[in-house]
Structures are given as C-alpha cells and as structure tokens.
Amino acid sequence: MKRWFDLRRRSAGLWAFRLHRLSGIGLVLYLYLHLAVLNQLRGGPGRWDAFVALARSPLFLALDVILLGGVLIHGLNGLRLTLLGFGRGLRWQKQLFWVALTLSVVLMGWGAVAMFRR
Amino acid sequence: MEQMEQIKMGSGRWGWLLQAVSGILLVVLVGLHWVAQHFLAAGGLRTYADVAAYLRQPVIFGLETAFLIVVTTHALLGVRAILLDLGLGPRADHVLRWALALVGAATVGYGLDLTLAVIR
Numbered sequence: 001m002k003r004w005f006d007l008r009r010r011s012a013g014l015w016a017f018r019l020h021r022l023s024g025i026g027l028v029l030y031l032y033l034h035l036a037v038l039n040q041l042r043g044g045p046g047r048w049d050a051f052v053a054l055a056r057s058p059l060f061l062a063l064d065v066i067l068l069g070g071v072l073i074h075g076l077n078g079l080r081l082t083l084l085g086f087g088r089g090l091r092w093q094k095q096l097f098w099v100a101l102t103l104s105v106v107l108m109g110w111g112a113v114a115m116f117r118r
Numbered sequence: 119m120e121q122m123e124q125i126k127m128g129s130g131r132w133g134w135l136l137q138a139v140s141g142i143l144l145v146v147l148v149g150l151h152w153v154a155q156h157f158l159a160a161g162g163l164r165t166y167a168d169v170a171a172y173l174r175q176p177v178i179f180g181l182e183t184a185f186l187i188v189v190t191t192h193a194l195l196g197v198r199a200i201l202l203d204l205g206l207g208p209r210a211d212h213v214l215r216w217a218l219a220l221v222g223a224a225t226v227g228y229g230l231d232l233t234l235a236v237i238r
Contacts, residue, residue: 021200028193035229041236045166052163064156071152075145082138111156118162 012094016077023074030067061115068115069108076100133195140192147185154178166236173237186229194218 040051054060080096083089089096154172156162164172172178198218202211 021203024193024196025200028197031189031193032225035225035232038229038232041166041169041232048166048169052161052165055163056161061162068152071148075141075148078141079145082141085134085138115156115162118157 012097016080016097016100019073020077020081023070023077026070027074030070058116064115065108065112068111069104072104072107073101076104133198137192137195137199140188140195143184143188144192147181147188150181151185170236173233179233179237182233183230187226190222190225190229194222 037051040047077097077100080089080093080100083096084093155164159168173182195218198211198214201214206214
C-alpha cells in the first residue's frame with residue numbers, strides 16, 4: 001500500500017490508479033453505511049420520515065455531493081480502465097483520464113446545483 | 119499500463135472480467151438509482167409511503183434487486199483485488215473467496231429482507 005502514497009511517482013496513470021482504489025474503498029464503506037441507515041425503514045413511517053427530514057439538511061446534501069463525486073470518478077475512470085483492459089484506447093490513456101476527471105467535476109457541479117435546488 | 123496489468127493479474131482474468139462487466143452494469147444502475155432517489159423524488163428524498171409505493175412496482179423492484187446484487191458483487195470483488203494487491207497469498211485467497219461469498223450472500227439477503235418488509 002506504500003506505493004499508493006509514494007508521491008515521487010506522479011504519472012497520470014498512477015494518480016488514476018490511486019483515485020480508483022481510494023474512491024473504491026470509500027464507496028464500499030458507504031455501501032454498508034447506506035444499508036445500515038436503510039434499516040430505519042423497519043421503524044415505520046415515523047422513524048423514516050424523521051430521518052428524511054434530517055437528510056434534507058444542507059450538511060447531508062453536501063455529503064451527498066461528495067458521494068456523487070466519488071461515484072462519478074470511480075465510474076468514469078472504471079469505464080476507462082475497462083476500455084484499456086480490453087486493449088482499446090491505449091494511446092490515449094492519459095487523455096482519457098483527464099476526460100474522466102473533467103466530466104466528473106462538471107457532472108458533480110451540475111448534480112450539486114440540482115440537489116440543493118430541490 | 120503497469121497498473122492495468124497489476125490489477126488484471128492480481129484479480130485473475132475471470133475476476134477482472136466479472137469486475138469489468140459488473141462495473142459497466144453499475145454505471146447504468148447507479149445512474150438510474152441516483153436519478154430516481156435524488157432528482158425525481160419530491161424534495162430530493164422519498165418519504166416512507168413513497169418508498170413503499172416505489173418498491174411495489176415490479177420493474178422497480180427488479181431493478182433495485184439487480185442493483186443490490188451487482189453493487190455487492192462489484193464491491194466485494196474490489197475488496198479482494200485490493201487485498202491481493204497488498205500481497206495476499208493463494209491459500210488465503212481461497213479462504214477469502216468463500217468469506218466474501220458469504221458476506222455477499224448475507225448482504226443481498228439483508229437487502230431483500232428489508233425491501234420485502236417495506237412493501238408487505
């Protein structure tokens with residue numbers, strides 16, 4: 001794991017690898033946190049609706065925006081890795097990383113505006 | 119391509135292929151889940167009555183169940199890939215595969231049980 005944090009290695013491919021691993025770990029932790037939170041549904045409408053009111057607060061929405069960013073970069077970089085794994089786009093792997101990163105930031109910004117407006 | 123080969127060799131060809139296929143499916147399923155839960159629901163999140171009505175639709179129930187299975191598979195394959203990357207040996211990997219299969223089955227079972235409890 002030391003290699004993941006070795007800042008002397010700065011290639012775009014390595015940054016993509018680090019981002020993919022770290023966002024993946026974050027998303028696995030979130031998956032189980034999300035499933036645990038959904039258990040509140042067993043408490044019926046009173047318990048769930050009280051949670052929903054809390055989850056509509058700006059703090060929770062901000063956390064949702066961070067989650068959206070993690071999902072976007074992991075998903076779009078994952079598509080890039082899949083293409084490369086099948087031997088496609090090898091010559092443009094760095095450019096594809098920057099496209100994935102840029103798209104993630106743009107969609108995260110759009111998603112943030114959409115979520116806070118609701 | 120050093121990282122790419124590392125990922126593929128670490129997970130094994132079949133593990134990598136399943137990870138890639140489940141990942142492609144997830145892009146679609148996460149997109150649908152996110153839009154349905156955050157952009158279409160009034161106020162950005164569903165109330166209990168809305169969640170129950172939403173999950174009672176057969177197509178939605180199928181999609182959410184598929185999402186649960188695919189996301190759990192992808193997540194646990196990812197955990198395995200990271201542990202192999204950190205130097206886990208073949209014997210430990212054998213045990214790990216069974217352990218992750220059990221965790222996966224428990225996760226899907228928990229999610230389905232919760233879903234059925236809500237729509238009943």
